[in-house]
Amino acid sequence: GAGVSQTPSNKVTEKGKYVELRCDPISGHTALYWYRQSLGQGPEFLIYFQGTGAADDSGLPNDRFFAVRPEGSVSTLKIQRTERGDSAVYLCASSLRQGREQYFGPGTRLTVT
């Protein structure tokens, strides 16, 4: 079956601009996660959705970052007033429910110039 998909695969934006990153989870997976991976590091947790609600957003670095999952399926990660330090690969994962193994998408590489 189809895995987790993320669009775009690459995004280059100028400092100060707004970006949206999209994640399409595996069908039927109720849990959805966003991570950020910098070069040479493991993924760092950003936010977790159970259904439509953000069950844990403790990993969001500041209020420029926001994510939604309005219908409990597709999720969008939104970054306002981007900074060069936001450059990283943003990973999305989904699982059947919280606690089960997570399946990752290929990521969106964000470059802020």
Place this chain on the structure above:
Amino acid sequence: AQSVAQPEDQVNVAEGNPLTVKCTYSVSGNPYLFWYVQYPNRGLQFLLKYITGDNLVKGSYGFEAEFNKSQTSFHLKKPSALVSDSALYFCAGYSGNTPLVFGKGTRLSVIA
């Protein structure tokens, strides 16, 4: 705070030899532990998990991992390495409702 450590940045092994990629964890409560593999330009792929039960867990592609509570370790192993096993390996863990935390990754290089 929950944490997972992978003490080796790089592991080199000859094809056909056994391989071990090390992981230690610091997780309060009962740990849930995972191994993922990342190939170039591809997403992380789930290899195996420990939730409860047998300390030796078998996973995909012939990999296995041993949960050792006294040493707080969850090392990844394979009896005979293949060149195609060369990739970046991540250990991850959590407990209760805490987020999944990842190690920094270990690059495995299998030499023919």
